[in-house]
Amino acid sequence: MNIGIIGAGAIAHFLLEKINRHRHENLRISSVFVRNKEKYRLLESAYGVSLYTDLEKFLDSDIDLVVETANIDAVKTLLPSVLKKKDAVLISVGALADEALLTEISDLAHAYKHNVHLPSGAIGGLDLLQNAHALGTVTSVSLTTRKPARSLIEEDIDEAKTVFEGTAMEAIRQFPKNMNVSIVLSLAGIGIEKTSVRLVADPHIDKNMHHVEVIGDFGEATFSITNNPLPENPKTSYLAAMSILGTLERIGQKIRIGG
Structure with a gap:
């Protein structure tokens, strides 16, 4: 499968290393869409890709699918055009907190018969949540995310401090760079207005920690994830990068587990 990537940041470099540099058996990144071609010119010789600054030419290149590794603004401005021609994989799922955009993307995917894949990102257990909610009987989903204090607030604190408590919708609006997890969790379950989120700044930790609780007719489930940072960029979750590769x-695959 030939892949086109939007963006050239840490996750894009991770994919280029794991897929092109290591010569993945079934995957190949052939095209990369960037804003500044000269800035990223070395990617062409390092990974054997073609750089594009024109979206239409990028989409018309020899690619089967587009992977967005950029940011929420890229999803809002580029994804509608992408879905008219290609399937897509999104990492900046926080963009989908915009209900109008979510509706537009859903309508375009149906109209042009293309798929949108949302990797689980920095958490897991989404298959359990989706299965538990198959009959619409999950009643409660809550997420508590703890992050190193210095990554959330400027003030010096000695004890953990809750900096946000509310719905997933409010969380992504106030912390657009920190709460993608809450949106993908909401989309898998009971929605962004009903999913409860608490964000904690903790001066005693150096990794992001997520704790999810699900309650419904099926019973109860809890799962916790502690994320190591991506070695090349400590601001990016290693698991989030790996979730795209896994997706x-x-x-x-002809035989798929779960889902």
Whole structure:
């Protein structure tokens, strides 16, 4: 499968290393869409890709699918055009907190018969949540995210401090760079207005920690994840990067587990 990537940041470099540099058996990144071609010119020789600054030419290149690794603004401005021609994988799922955009993307995907894949990002257990909610009987989903204090607030604190408590919708509006997890959790379950979120700044930790609780007719489930940072960029979750690679590998499989 030939892949086109939007963006050239930490996650894009991770994918280029794992797929192109290591010569993945079934995947190949052939095109990369960037804003500044000269800035990223070395990617062409390092990974054997073609750079594009024109979206239409990028979409018309020899790619089967587009992976967005940029940011929420890129999803809002580029994804509608992408879905008219290609399937897509999104990492900046926080953009989908915009209900109008979510509706537009859903309508375009149906109209042009293309798929939108949302990797689980920095958490897991989404298959359990989706299965538990198959009959609409999950009654409560809550997420508590703890992050190193210095990554959330400027003030010096000695004890953990709750900096946000509310719905997933409010969380992504106030912390657009920190709460993608809450949106993908909401989309898998009871929605962004009903999913409860608490964000804690903790001066005693150096990794992001997520704790999810699900309650419904099926029973109760809890799961916790502690994320190591991506070695090349400590601001990016290693698991979030790996979730994209895992999603790409599963797309081409004839036998799939879970879901």
